[in-house]
Amino acid sequence: MNNSMKRFLSRNETLVGIILVAFCIFTGFVEPSFFTIGSLFDLSRNAVVIGILAMGLLVVLVSGGIDVSFTAIAAFSMYATTQLLIVTPLGESFLSALLLATLVGFSLGMVNAIFIGLLRLPTLIVTLGTLSLFHGFLLAFIGTKRLTNLPEGMLEFSKSTLVQTIGPDGAIFALPTAVLFLIGSVLLTWFILQRTMLGRGIYALGGSPVAAERTGFNVPKLQFFIYGYVGALAGVAGVIHASLVRIANPSDLVGLVLTVIAAVVIGGARLFGGRGTVIGTVIGVALIVVINNSLILLGIPSYWQRVVIGLLILLGTGVPAFRAKLAERRGGSLE
Amino acid sequence: MINKLIQKGKTEGYTDATASSFDWRLALRNNAYTVRLLGITVAIFVIMSLLQPDAFLSGPSLRTMAFQFPEFAILSLAMMIAMLTAGIDLSVIGVANLSAIVGALVMVNWIPGGAGSVQTLAVIGLAILISLGVGTLCGILNGLLIARIGISPILATLGTSQLFIGIGFVLTKGHAIIGLPYVFSNIGLGLIWIFPIPLVIFVVLAVAVAILLNRTALGSKLYLLGSNPLAAYLAGLGNTGLLIRTYMLSGFLAASAGIIMMSQANSAQAEMGSSYLLFSVLVVVLGGVNPYGGVGKVLGVVLSVLSLQFISTGFTMLHFSQFLEKFAWGALLLLVMTLNTVDFRELLSRYKRDGARSRT
Numbered sequence: 001m002n003n004s005m006k007r008f009l010s011r012n013e014t015l016v017g018i019i020l021v022a023f024c025i026f027t028g029f030v031e032p033s034f035f036t037i038g039s040l041f042d043l044s045r046n047a048v049v050i051g052i053l054a055m056g057l058l059v060v061l062v063s064g065g066i067d068v069s070f071t072a073i074a075a076f077s078m079y080a081t082t083q084l085l086i087v088t089p090l091g092e093s094f095l096s097a098l099l100l101a102t103l104v105g106f107s108l109g110m111v112n113a114i115f116i117g118l119l120r121l122p123t124l125i126v127t128l129g130t131l132s133l134f135h136g137f138l139l140a141f142i143g144t145k146r147l148t149n150l151p152e153g154m155l156e157f158s159k160s161t162l163v164q165t166i167g168p169d170g171a172i173f174a175l176p177t178a179v180l181f182l183i184g185s186v187l188l189t190w191f192i193l194q195r196t197m198l199g200r201g202i203y204a205l206g207g208s209p210v211a212a213e214r215t216g217f218n219v220p221k222l223q224f225f226i227y228g229y230v231g232a233l234a235g236v237a238g239v240i241h242a243s244l245v246r247i248a249n250p251s252d253l254v255g256l257v258l259t260v261i262a263a264v265v266i267g268g269a270r271l272f273g274g275r276g277t278v279i280g281t282v283i284g285v286a287l288i289v290v291i292n293n294s295l296i297l298l299g300i301p302s303y304w305q306r307v308v309i310g311l312l313i314l315l316g317t318g319v320p321a322f323r324a325k326l327a328e329r330r331g332g333s334l335e
Numbered sequence: 336m337i338n339k340l341i342q343k344g345k346t347e348g349y350t351d352a353t354a355s356s357f358d359w360r361l362a363l364r365n366n367a368y369t370v371r372l373l374g375i376t377v378a379i380f381v382i383m384s385l386l387q388p389d390a391f392l393s394g395p396s397l398r399t400m401a402f403q404f405p406e407f408a409i410l411s412l413a414m415m416i417a418m419l420t421a422g423i424d425l426s427v428i429g430v431a432n433l434s435a436i437v438g439a440l441v442m443v444n445w446i447p448g449g450a451g452s453v454q455t456l457a458v459i460g461l462a463i464l465i466s467l468g469v470g471t472l473c474g475i476l477n478g479l480l481i482a483r484i485g486i487s488p489i490l491a492t493l494g495t496s497q498l499f500i501g502i503g504f505v506l507t508k509g510h511a512i513i514g515l516p517y518v519f520s521n522i523g524l525g526l527i528w529i530f531p532i533p534l535v536i537f538v539v540l541a542v543a544v545a546i547l548l549n550r551t552a553l554g555s556k557l558y559l560l561g562s563n564p565l566a567a568y569l570a571g572l573g574n575t576g577l578l579i580r581t582y583m584l585s586g587f588l589a590a591s592a593g594i595i596m597m598s599q600a601n602s603a604q605a606e607m608g609s610s611y612l613l614f615s616v617l618v619v620v621l622g623g624v625n626p627y628g629g630v631g632k633v634l635g636v637v638l639s640v641l642s643l644q645f646i647s648t649g650f651t652m653l654h655f656s657q658f659l660e661k662f663a664w665g666a667l668l669l670l671v672m673t674l675n676t677v678d679f680r681e682l683l684s685r686y687k688r689d690g691a692r693s694r695t
Contacts, residue, residue: 066489121672122626124423124489125616129668132613136662144658258497261490271487303509303605306501313494314480321485 012268012320013280020287027294034297038173041163044182045175045244047289049253051182052237053260054267054285055189055278056230061269062193062276063226064206065123068257069112069131070234075253076138077104078238082248083143085151094153094243101235108134109231110224117223131254138250147248154243178240185233190278192229202226206274262309263288266316288312368623372638379642383649390652398531402524404644405537406595408637410611411618412544413588415636416581418619419548420561421628422481422488424585428612429499430473431593432605436503438466438594439512439603446516455516467590473499474586478579503605511602523598533595540591544584545633557581561628610661617668618643620675 008014028034053070060067081101090096108130115126161174193199201222204212213219242248267284269276291312295305383391390396410427417424441462446455473495480491525532548554560567560577568574597603622639624631643664650660 115669115673119673125620125626125672126669128613128616129665129672132661132665133669134665136658136660136665139658140656140662258493261493265490271490301508303501303504306497306504308501310494310497310499310501313490313497314486317486317490317494318480318484321487325485 013277013283015319016266016268016280016283016287016316020283020290023287023290023294027290027297031294031297034294038171039293041173041175043286043289043293044179046293047285048176048178048182048244049237049241050256050260050263050289051282051285052185052233052240053256054263054281055185056233056237057260057264058267058269058276058278058281059189059193059202059226060123060230061264061271062206062274063202063222064209064271064274065116065223065226066261066271067112067123067127067227067230068261069108069127069134070230071254071257071260072131072134072138073105073108073231074234074238074241075250076108076134076142076238077101077235078242078253079138079147079248079250080104080142081235081239082147082150082154082242086147086149092152094151094157097151097154097239097243098236101239102232103235105231105233105235105238106228107231109228109234112231113224113227116227117220135254142250144250146250148246150242150246150248154239155246157240158243158246176244178244181236181240185236186278186282193278198222198225203274208274258309258313259288259292262313262316266312268320270317270320284316366632369632369635369638372621372623372635372642376638376642376645379645379649383645383652386649387652391649396648396652400644400648401534402531402599404640405531405533406592406599406608407611407614407618407644408537408640409540409588409592409595411615411622411636411640412541412633413585413592414615415619415622415624415631415633416544416557416588417488417492417585418561418624418626419557419628419631420578420581421564421626422578422581423492423616423626424477424582424589425489425492425612426473426477426496426499427585427589427592427615428606428609429496429503430470430586430589431596432603432607433473433499433503433506433593434466434470434590435593435597435603435607436506436512436605437469438462439515439597440506441465442515442519443512452518455518459516459519463594466594467587470586470588470590470593471583472586474583474589475579477586478582481582482575482578500605507603507605509605511604513602515597515601515603520598520601523595523600533599536591536595540588541633541637544588547584548633553577553580558629561630563629613664613668614643617664617671620668621671 024034033039053074056070057067060070078101081097081104084090084100085092085097090100111133112127112130115121115130116123157177160177162177162179163175164172166172193202201212201217204215204217205219205222209219212222238253241253245252263284264276264281265271265284266287267276267280267282269281288309291308292305295302295308410431413427414424439462442459445461446458477492477495480486480495481488484491486494522532522536527535548557556567556572556577559570560572560574564574567577596607600607618639619631619636620626621643622631622637623635646663647660650663655663
C-alpha cells in the first residue's frame with residue numbers, strides 16, 4: 001500500500017476509531033438493542049456534556065498543559081447561574097442562563113490564566129489548587145442544596161428536541177437539542193485549532209514554549225485565551241447538564257474529570273506533546289460513552305468502570321508513548 | 336546543593352587537627368526556606384493556642400493531632416519522593432487503599448475462628464507484609480509505565496490511580512471490609528509509653544527516608560535526576576532504574592499510610608481519604624519541594640504537615656465547615672506557589688532550556 005495510506009493506518013486516531021467500531025460490533029452482537037435509533041439518540045445525549053468539556057480540555061492539552069479544575073468550574077457556573085436566575089429578575093430564558101454561565105466560567109478560567117499565564121506556575125498544581133478553591137468556595141459560600149426549581153428556560157430546553165421517532169413498543173425516542181451545542185463546540189474548536197493563527201500558536205506552545213515565544217507568539221495571551229476558553233465551555237456544559245437532568249446539584253460534575261481526561265487522551269492528545277486533534281477527541285468521547293453504556297447494557301457492575309477508565313488512560317497514553325520511544329531508538333520519527 | 340558540597344569540602348580540608356565546628360551560618364543560609372518554615376510552624380501553633388487556649392492546648396486535642404497527622408505525613412513523604420525526581424504520584428491514595436484492602440482480606444479470611452492470640456498476631460504480621468508488598472508492586476508498575484514505556488508521570492499515575500481504586504472496588508464489591516481483629520487496631524490507636532504508635536512509625540520512616548536522601552548514593556542520584564534528567568542520563572546514572580526505585584519507595588510508603596488508616600478506621604475501603612491527594616501536594620509544595628524536581632528536604636515536609644495539621648484542628652475548633660477548609664487549602668497552595676515564584680522561575684528557565692523531552 002502506498003505511503004499516505006500507511007501513515008493513515010498507523011495514526012493514533014485510526015487505531016482508536018477501529019477499536020470503537022470493533023467495540024460497537026461486539027456490543028451489538030451481545031445486545032442487539034444497541035443498534036437501534038433510540039440507542040443512538042441515548043448515546044448522543046450522554047455524550048453532550050462530556051463532549052463539550054472534552055473540547056475545552058483538548059485545547060489545554062494541545063498547549064502542553066493540563067487542567068483538572070474545569071469540572072469544578074462547570075459545577076460552579078451551573079449552580080451560581082441557576083441560583084442567580086432564581087432569585088433575581090435577570091430573565092428566565094435559556095439564553096440568559098447560557099450567557100451568564102459562560103461569563104462565570106470564563107471568569108473562573110481567568111483565575112487559572114493569571115497563575116499559569118502571568119506567574120508561569122506549573123499547570124497541574126495550579127489547577128489542583130483552583131479545583132479545591134472553586135469547589136470549596138461553591139460549597140462553603142454559595143450553597144449545598146440541590147435546586148429543583150430551575151428557571152423556565154432551562155426546563156424548556158431540556159424538553160426541546162431535534163428529531164423524534166417512535167420505537168416498536170410505542171416509546172418515543174428523541175434527539176435533544178443539546179446535541180447542537182456539542183456539534184457547535186466541536187466545529188468551533190476545530191476551526192480555532194486548525195484554521196486560525198491562534199490555533200497554530202497553541203500547537204506551537206505545546207511543542208515548545210521557548211520556540212513559540214521566539215517565533216513571536218505572545219505566550220501569556222495564548223494562555224489567557226486557552227484557560228478562558230475551557231472555562232467558558234465548562235460553563236456551557238454545566239448549564240446544559242443541569243437542564244438535562246433538571247436539577248442543579250453542586251456536587252455533580254466534579255467527578256467527571258477523569259472521564260473527560262481519559263476521552264481526550266485516548267483520542268490522541270498528548271501531554272507535553274503539542275499533539276491532538278478534534279476528530280481524535282470526538283472518537284475518544286464516543287468510545288468512552290459507548291463503553292460506559294455497554295457496561296450497563298451487558299450488566300457489568302458500575303465499579304468496573306473505574307478499572308476500565310484507568311486501563312483506557314494507560315493504554316491511550318502508553319501505546320503512543322511506547323511507539324514514540326521505539327521510533328526514537330530507531331532514529332526516525334513516526335508521524 | 337553542589338555549592339554546599341564544595342563549601343563543606345573546603346572547610347573540612349582546611350581545618351587543622353582540632354575538631355572542626357559545624358558552620359551554623361552556612362547551614363542556616365542553605366536551609367533558609369526550612370528555617371522560615373520552622374518559624375511559620377511555631378507561629379501557627381502559638382496563634383491557634385491563643386485563639387482557643389482551652390481547646391487547642393488540651394491533652395485530648397494534642398493527642399488527637401498526634402494520632403492524625405502521621406498518616407498524612409507518610410502520604411506526603413510518598414508524594415515528596417516522586418516530586419524530587421520531577422514527577423508526581425497521583426496514585427498514592429489508590430495504592431494506600433488497595434494495599435489496605437488486600438491486607439484486610441488476608442486478615443478477615445485467614446484467621447480461623449477461635450484462633451489464639453499468637454496465631455492472630457502471625458496472620459496480622461503476614462497481612463502487613465503482604466500489604467506492603469502490594470504497595471511496592473503498585474509502585475513498580477508506576478515506575479515501569481513512567482520509565483520504561485515513557486508515559487508522563489501525571490497521566491501514568493492518573494491512570495493507575497483509577498486502576499487501583501477500581502480494583503479495590505472490584506475486590507470489595509463497593510462495600511467496606513470490616514471485622515478486622517481487635518488487636519490490629521493497636522497500630523493506629525495504641526501507645527508505646529506516651530507516644531502514639533502511628534507517630535513512632537512515622538518518625539522511623541521519616542528518619543529512614545532522610546538518611547536515604549542525604550547519606551546514600553541513591554539519594555544523591557535522585558536529586559541529580561530531578562535537577563536535570565538529561566544530564567543524569569548522559570552521566571550514566573541509570574534513569575530507568577532510579578525512577579522505578581523512586582515509585583517503588585513511594586508505593587511502599589503509601590501502603591504504610593494505608594495500614595495506619597485502616598487500623599484507625601477499623602475498615603478498608605476502595606476510596607478512603609481521596610481528599611488527601613490535594614492535601615499531600617499542598618504539604619509537599621509548602622514544605623519546600625520543587626515540583627520541577629531536585630529540591631526538597633524531609634524536615635521541610637514534616638514542618639509543613641505540622642503547620643497544616645495545626646490549621647486544620649484550629650479550623651475545626653473555630654467551627655469552620657469542611658468546605659471552607661477545602662477552599663483554604665486551595666488558596667494556600669496557590670499562595671505558596673506564588674510566593675515561591677522567584678525560585679520556581681529560575682528552575683523553570685532551566686526546565687525550558689532542557690526541554691520537556693529530556694525525560695529519558
